[in-house]
Amino acid sequence: MSEKYDVAVIGGGVVGSAIARELSRYTLKVAVIERAADVARGTSGKNSGVVHTGINVPHGSVKAKYNVAGARMFEEYCADLDVPFKRVGKVIVALTEAEVPDLAGLKARGEANGVPDLEIIDRATLKKMEPNIEGAGALNVPTAAIACPYSLTIALAESATASGVDFKLNSPVVGIAGTEGAFEIETPDETISAGLIVNSAGLNSDKIARMTGVNRWRIWPCRGEYIILDKRVGGLINSMVYPVPPKGGAGLGIHITPTTDGNILLGPSADYTNDGDDVRTTAKIRRQLLSEASEFLPGLTPRDVITAYSGMRPKLVPSKVGGFGDFVIEEVPEAPGVMQLVGIESPGLTAAPAIAEKVSDWVRERISTEANPGFQKKWSSVHRTREDTLSIVDSLIAEDPDYGEIVCRCEMVTKREIVDAINNKLDATSLNAIKYRSRATMGRCQGGFCGPRIVDLLLENGKSPESITLNGGDSWLFLGTTEDLRTERKAQRASQKSGATSSAKKVGAK
Amino acid sequence: MARPEIVDVAVIGGGPAGLAAAAEAKGAGASRVIMLERDDRVGGILNQQVHDGFGTKVFKEALTGPEYAAIYEDRVNEREVETWLKTTVTNLTPDRLITVRNDKGIQTIEAGSVILATGCRERTRGAIGTAGTRPAGVYTAGAVQNYMNVRNLAVGRKVVILGSGDIGLIMARRLTLEGADVVCVAEILPQPSGIAGNLVRCLEDFGIPLYLSTTVSEIHGKERVTGVTLASVGAKMGEVKGTRRFVECDTLLLSVGLIPETELVVGVGASMSPATNGAIVDDSFRTSIPGIFSCGNVLQVHDVVDYATLESEKTGIAAAIWAMTGKLPEPVINMKAGAGLRYVLPATISGEDAVDFTMRPWKEEHDKSVVFKSGGEVLRRLKMPHMEPAGMIRVRVGKGRFNRVVDNQITAEIEE
Numbered sequence: 001m002s003e004k005y006d007v008a009v010i011g012g013g014v015v016g017s018a019i020a021r022e023l024s025r026y027t028l029k030v031a032v033i034e035r036a037a038d039v040a041r042g043t044s045g046k047n048s049g050v051v052h053t054g055i056n057v058p059h060g061s062v063k064a065k066y067n068v069a070g071a072r073m074f075e076e077y078c079a080d081l082d083v084p085f086k087r088v089g090k091v092i093v094a095l096t097e098a099e100v101p102d103l104a105g106l107k108a109r110g111e112a113n114g115v116p117d118l119e120i121i122d123r124a125t126l127k128k129m130e131p132n133i134e135g136a137g138a139l140n141v142p143t144a145a146i147a148c149p150y151s152l153t154i155a156l157a158e159s160a161t162a163s164g165v166d167f168k169l170n171s172p173v174v175g176i177a178g179t180e181g182a183f184e185i186e187t188p189d190e191t192i193s194a195g196l197i198v199n200s201a202g203l204n205s206d207k208i209a210r211m212t213g214v215n216r217w218r219i220w221p222c223r224g225e226y227i228i229l230d231k232r233v234g235g236l237i238n239s240m241v242y243p244v245p246p247k248g249g250a251g252l253g254i255h256i257t258p259t260t261d262g263n264i265l266l267g268p269s270a271d272y273t274n275d276g277d278d279v280r281t282t283a284k285i286r287r288q289l290l291s292e293a294s295e296f297l298p299g300l301t302p303r304d305v306i307t308a309y310s311g312m313r314p315k316l317v318p319s320k321v322g323g324f325g326d327f328v329i330e331e332v333p334e335a336p337g338v339m340q341l342v343g344i345e346s347p348g349l350t351a352a353p354a355i356a357e358k359v360s361d362w363v364r365e366r367i368s369t370e371a372n373p374g375f376q377k378k379w380s381s382v383h384r385t386r387e388d389t390l391s392i393v394d395s396l397i398a399e400d401p402d403y404g405e406i407v408c409r410c411e412m413v414t415k416r417e418i419v420d421a422i423n424n425k426l427d428a429t430s431l432n433a434i435k436y437r438s439r440a441t442m443g444r445c446q447g448g449f450c451g452p453r454i455v456d457l458l459l460e461n462g463k464s465p466e467s468i469t470l471n472g473g474d475s476w477l478f479l480g481t482t483e484d485l486r487t488e489r490k491a492q493r494a495s496q497k498s499g500a501t502s503s504a505k506k507v508g509a510k
Numbered sequence: 511m512a513r514p515e516i517v518d519v520a521v522i523g524g525g526p527a528g529l530a531a532a533a534e535a536k537g538a539g540a541s542r543v544i545m546l547e548r549d550d551r552v553g554g555i556l557n558q559q560v561h562d563g564f565g566t567k568v569f570k571e572a573l574t575g576p577e578y579a580a581i582y583e584d585r586v587n588e589r590e591v592e593t594w595l596k597t598t599v600t601n602l603t604p605d606r607l608i609t610v611r612n613d614k615g616i617q618t619i620e621a622g623s624v625i626l627a628t629g630c631r632e633r634t635r636g637a638i639g640t641a642g643t644r645p646a647g648v649y650t651a652g653a654v655q656n657y658m659n660v661r662n663l664a665v666g667r668k669v670v671i672l673g674s675g676d677i678g679l680i681m682a683r684r685l686t687l688e689g690a691d692v693v694c695v696a697e698i699l700p701q702p703s704g705i706a707g708n709l710v711r712c713l714e715d716f717g718i719p720l721y722l723s724t725t726v727s728e729i730h731g732k733e734r735v736t737g738v739t740l741a742s743v744g745a746k747m748g749e750v751k752g753t754r755r756f757v758e759c760d761t762l763l764l765s766v767g768l769i770p771e772t773e774l775v776v777g778v779g780a781s782m783s784p785a786t787n788g789a790i791v792d793d794s795f796r797t798s799i800p801g802i803f804s805c806g807n808v809l810q811v812h813d814v815v816d817y818a819t820l821e822s823e824k825t826g827i828a829a830a831i832w833a834m835t836g837k838l839p840e841p842v843i844n845m846k847a848g849a850g851l852r853y854v855l856p857a858t859i860s861g862e863d864a865v866d867f868t869m870r871p872w873k874e875e876h877d878k879s880v881v882f883k884s885g886g887e888v889l890r891r892l893k894m895p896h897m898e899p900a901g902m903i904r905v906r907v908g909k910g911r912f913n914r915v916v917d918n919q920i921t922a923e924i925e926e
Contacts, residue, residue, distance in 0.1 A: 228636075232776075277732065283641045307636025309644065390609070394616045401613035406598040409548060446634040452656045455663070465663050470646035474733035477646050478663045482688045485664035489689035 005031045005166075006367055008185050008194035010173055010208050012036070013044035014149060014349055015341060016200035017156035018356035024163035024376075025360070026369040031192055032157070032165060033185060035172035035204075037472020038428035040153035040436065042202050044349065046226070046279070046311030048257045048265060050240065051085070051145035052347040055092075055110035055118070062327045064113050067347040069354035071143075077353050078147050081155035082380035084260030084387075090144035090240040091126060093135035095295060099244045103139045106244070110141070117142050132236045133296050144240060148260045149349050150436045151381070158425040159379030163372060167426050168192070170472055173201075176211040180337025196366060197338045198359055203276035203314045205342040212335040217328065217342045221276035222313040224268025225285040229304045230444055234262040241296055254292045261411075261439065266293040268311060272319040279310040306444055316343035329355060331362065339363075382420045382437045386412040407457075408450040410443020418454055422461050430469045431458075431477065512617055518833040519826070520608055520621035521545040521591075522599050522774065525554020526815050527806020527822040528627035529582035534826030535625070536589040540833055544592045544619065546599055546610060552586070553579030554629055556815065558656045561680055567816035578815065602774050604799050622833030623801050625825055626775050626789075630807040632677075633767040635729075640672075642729030645736075651677040651765035658688060666761030670738050671695040672726045676704040676813060676900075678765025683712040685763075692716070693759055696724040696740055698747065701874060703900050705813060726762065727754060735760050770808045778802060785853035786810040792841035793859040794828035795821070803829045810855055810868060813902055820866065839863065843918045848883075850875065850924030852899070859920075861912035869903040869922060880905055881925045885916025897924070 007023060009016045012034030023030045036042070051074045057063040078085035094100045107118045119140045121129070126138045161167055168187070175186035176197070185192040201208040206219040243253040257265045269285045286308055294300045317325035328342035339359050344351070385393050385403055397404040402416035421437035422429075431454065434440060440454060441447030447454075455477075458468055465478040479485055518540035521532040524547030532545040551557065556564070559575030566572055569581075586593065594612060601609040608619040632650040647666060649657075655677065657663040669690050671678045674697040682692045695713060700723050702709055713720055721740065727749055728739040742753035770788045780797035781790045788809040789797040795805050805818070805825035812818040832838050839860030845867075847854045852870045859865050869880065875897040882890040882905075889911045897903060 278643075280643045280728075281641050283639065283727070286639050286641070302639065303637075305636060305639065307634070308639065390616045393611070397611075397613065397615045404611055404613040404615060405596050406548065406600075406611060409598060412600070445631045446636055448632045448634065448650050448653050451653055452661060455657070455661065471733065475646035476734060478657070478665060479667065480664055482658055482662045482664045485667070485689040 003029070003193075005029045005192065005194040007031075007196045007198060007363055008033060008183065008192055009198040009200055010185070011199070011201035011205070012039035012153075012157060012167060012169070013042055013200060013202050014040065014153040014156065014352045015044075015202075015344055015355055016198070017153050017160065018352040019198055019200060019359045020160035020165045020167075021156045021163070022356035022360040023363060024160045024165050025372055026364065027372050028363065028367065028369050030160075030165045031194065032160070032167045033171050033173055033187060033192060034167065034169050037170055037430050037469070038433045038436070039157040039167070039169075039426065040150040041432075041471070043312055043314060043345070044153045044202070045150040045436065046309055047149055047224075047346070047349060048255065048268065049146050049149045049259060049349070050257060051147050052350045053090075053110065053115040053141055053144050054113040054347075055106060055115050055141060056245065057113065057347065058324060059109060059112040061324070062329060063347065063351070066327065066329070066351035066354040066358070068114055070347070070351040073353040074145065074147065074350065078152065080378055081152065081159060083148055083152045083155050085145060085147045086260055087143065087145040088239045088258055090141040090242060091121075091130060091133070091138040092141065092242045092244060093126065093133060093138045093296065094244055095135055097136045100137045102244045103137060106139050115141065115143065130237060130239065130241065133241055134298065135296070146240065146258060146260055147349070152349075154437060155379050155381050158381050159376045161425045162376040162379065163374055169426065169428060173208060173211065176208070183337065195337070196363060198341065199338060200341045200344070202344065203312055205314060205340070205344070209335075209340055209342060212338045214332055214334045214338075214340065216332065217316060219276065219343070220315045220318045221273050221278075222315045222319070223271045223273050223279065223310050224313060225281050225289065225308060225310045226265050226267035227286060227289050227308045228259075228306050229264040229266065230306050231262045233300070233304045234258065234264055236297055237264065254289060256293055256296060263306070266290070270313075276312050276314070279312060281308040281310050307446060313345040314343060315345055327351070329358060337366075381424070382417050385414055385417065407453050408438070408440035408443065410445050411439040413438045413440040413450075415457070418457055419461070422457060429463070430472050430475070432471045512615065514607070514618040514620045515544070516620050517542045517544045518622045519543045519625065519829050520606075520619055520623070521625045521627055521826075522602070522608070523547065523554070523627035523629055523806070523808070524549070524552035524593060524595075525627065525629050525806065526556055526579065526582065527629065527808075527818050528625070529553070529579070529586055530819040530822035531625045531627055531805055531826035531829070532591045533582060533585040533589055534823040535623075535830040536586070536591050538827040538830035540622075540830035542592070543830075544594065544621075545586065546594050546597045546608070548596065548598045550596050552583050552593060552595070555652065558652075558659045559680075560659045561684070564815050567814065568819055582819070599774060602778050604778050604802070606801050621801075623803060623829035625829050626797075626802065626804040626808055627806045627822060628771040628774060628808045630768040630770045630811055632764070633769055635764055637769075638764070638766050640726055640729060642739075643731055645729070645731035645734050647731065647735030647760055648729060648762045649764070651675075651681045651763050654763055655681055655684070658684060664688065664690070666690060666759075668693060668759045669761040669763055670726070670757055670759045671763040671765060673697060673765035673767070674702040674704050674709075674720060675765040675767065676708050678763065679704040679708040679712040681763060681765065682718050683716060686716050686718070690761075692718050693757055694719045694721055696721045696726060698723070698725040698743055701898070705900055725749075729762060730756075735762055738762055768807065768811045770811065772808060775802075775804055775808065780804070783853065783857070785847070786855060790857045791855065793856045793863070793865045794832070794838045795825035795856070796828070796832075796838065801832060810902075813900060817868065817902060817904055821868070843912065843915055843920055846919065846921045848921040848923030850878075851922055854922040859912070861915060862909065864906055864909045866904055866906050867922060869905070870899055871897045871903065871924060872899065874898045875924055878924050878926060880922065882907055882911075882920055882922050884914065884920045887914060887916070889914060889920065
């Protein structure tokens with residue numbers, strides 16, 4: 001039996017991590033329980049990275065309330081946590097004259113939700129703002145912004161850890177027993193005791209709710225495929241470019257979004273699936289994304305694509321029902337002591353700071369607490385020298401020559417940044433943990449050059465070849481050394497010759 | 511930041527092209543030659559190519575990659591080329607100011623001539639758009655070559671290779687020798703992409719099947735690769751219905767092409783060739799930006815290192831002459847790729863010296879000739895028993911033949 005926590009947060013996405021950081025302001029014992037090998041491995045790591053203004057959600061909805069509140073907090077949040085944030089603005093483009101009247105409805109809804117500075121612009125103004133975009137007119141949303149969603153989640157989790165929160169990675173919750181004040185949360189490795197539970201399990205929030213005795217909800221995973229374009233074409237757009245939303249569709253339509261690192265995202269598609277972990281990409285959607293995006297951006301070619309990936313929306317409304325599904329943010333009578341956060345899809349990233357405040361208030365109504373003197377308001381996960389001026393880089397190299405050695409050339413990531421990412425505060429040890437903290441391997445060569453050098457650094461930092469994984473679990477990268485494999489084969493041949501029935505022992509990773 | 515270093519010739523990249531160019535630039539009389547290499551040693555990809563077959567054109571013997579690299583490394587050291595290792599070029603201006611970053615800090619170099627010898631990178635899964643999950647176990651062939659041959663790491667037991675380029679074929683043999691099962695090699699084209707000799711030595715000798723007109727249409731496995739779906743492709747590279755089949759494996763190796771690392775040459779504003787994906791150059795290997803030269807795999811992807819060496823040696827000499835005198839023979843004759851040829855390089859020539867033209871055919875050809883023509887008259891005809899897209903054609907045309915050029919235009923083409 002491990003120590004007792006005041007609060008157990010189930011799920012290390014952006015919402016769970018934001019809650020952990022918010023609770024770390026106080027003298028509370030908090031654990032975050034995450035099934036994956038790192039935070040931000042689900043919906044939070046794979047989305048458009050948009051800080052929404054609140055224009056897309058119905059007035060009076062829970063989504064609208066938390067979206068608008070979260071958006072107000074976001075910029076300072078990112079500044080405190082050294083997370084890339086850019087107020088690039090958004091244009092919602094009417095491709096044809098027939099779509100132009102829809103813009104007024106969008107503007108009215110945005111104004112009702114308190115979104116400032118909305119303006120309907122004509123074809124010529126759009127052309128001036130976005131010379132490469134073709135459209136009959138647009139709604140200009142200048143306050144819309146982008147942020148790096150996985151960097152934010154990681155920074156929240158690491159700053160919370162630095163302030164005293166325990167993150168338990170690789171810990172899928174398999175059962176929950178007990179009642180308010182004495183919950184027992186079962187994972188394969190340990191049983192965690194907590195007075196209160198926050199269910200921020202995203203795609204699995206329905207299952208966690210059921211473990212707490214609540215059968216109200218079912219999550220309908222809805223996959224969204226993206227393709228990411230080379231920075232070479234990053235200058236094609238200045239702001240986010242959205243279509244007029246498809247009526248009754250599951251998402252906001254295929255949009256073109258700049259990232260804070262200078263790439264362009266195309267996507268996401270919307271396909272319901274039975275398996276929330278089925279984040280495959282398909283040839284069909286790839287073709288569709290490129291073809292739909294080239295309606296806006298003529299001249300886009302498959303050669304501009306770096307890679308494709310999928311995210312998953314935890315939807316509360318099945319595809320055959322369609323339409324709007326609101327956030328669930330409540331403690332329900334069947335399960336006192338559990339804050340249920342269910343159906344937190346878009347605009348969940350934007351809403352996360354506001355949801356975290358709400359949950360913090362809920363906790364402090366139940367547990368009296370004081371300010372935590374060890375709270376780390378400011379945090380920087382891995383310092384990014386690619387954003388520094390040359391003279392700053394020069395002085396950093398004088399302090400530590402490892403800042404002078406570029407390991408990932410495509411994304412300009414230095415040895416020092418990779419070593420910092422390896423020694424991260426969460427002890428997340430996979431190759432992806434390094435990738436999402438440093439950006440190494442995210443560029444056009446996808447790790448062809450820097451992969452082996454990062455492996456060297458992992459080996460130098462005490463990893464064995466067979467313990468290196470892409471993503472934790474069974475995602476091993478090496479069986480072991482080449483000698484290990486030859487030895488295994490020799491033993492297999494020997495056992496075949498001698499007719500032994502037992503198969504030879506396999507080396508290293510399975 | 512330190513004051514700029516002043517050099518005659520700066521060579522960016524210390525692979526086979528950079529080594530040869532730097533050695534010859536110094537040999538031609540340039541007083542200060544500097545070679546900038548991002549890795550912790552020179553030699554580039556040769557360091558991981560432990561098989562033999564390098565040097566058969568230049569040295570008339572088959573060397574391993576590291577042996578071949580060592581010869582040129584010794585040569586640059588003997589000639590006192592300054593080599594800066596673990597040094598990355600972060601910027602290059604058209605007036606040849608180079609910004610570099612290494613453990614000493616940010617430094618700048620003012621160069622009389624700059625030679626871009628930055629090589630190429632491998633095409634990735636994302637670039638070819640292979641569908642499916644994103645598990646561990648999908649590697650490019652060159653990365654695996656590095657893991658196995660330089661770092662002695664075993665990447666998997668059961669391997670499918672996509673792409674029959676030479677690196678893929680060589681890795682099929684290497685993996686087999688290291689104890690892995692290579693299930694098959696799939697090639698999307700109707701013909702192999704690697705040279706014929708490698709098909710025999712690397713696949714047939716080991717009984718590894720090669721499936722032509724076949725691609726990987728989907729990758730399976732959540733954490734590690736559990737298998738791939740193969741499918742036949744038809745005439746327009748479309749998948750043929752009903753041909754999908756699952757193949758169990760724990761590793762997928764991609765050998766699906768090389769892309770010149772042209773970020774610097776594009777960044778400096780040089781004119782680029784859509785056929786080679788490299789810069790457009792004259793017979794001194796000058797790009798369209800004065801004093802900036804390009805050679806090796808960043809100029810055109812070579813299949814034989816010897817030719818990259820020969821091309822780079824010429825480049826080194828020209829760059830030294832330009833740095834010292836500001837003069838090189840002006841290109842006045844335009845080259846055009848005619849029937850049967852994807853490109854001919856260089857794009858322009860002076861006609862004052864013999865030229866080694868390099869070309870690639872669109873398709874496999876037997877018992878045809880490469881012909882250089884001007885104004886309807888044949889300047890040079892060379893009978894070729896066998897030509898294939900995987901093999902670069904290299905033909906020398908002597909200086910005397912350029913006397914007969916009409917209208918400053920030569921066409922190279924394939925004829926019966």
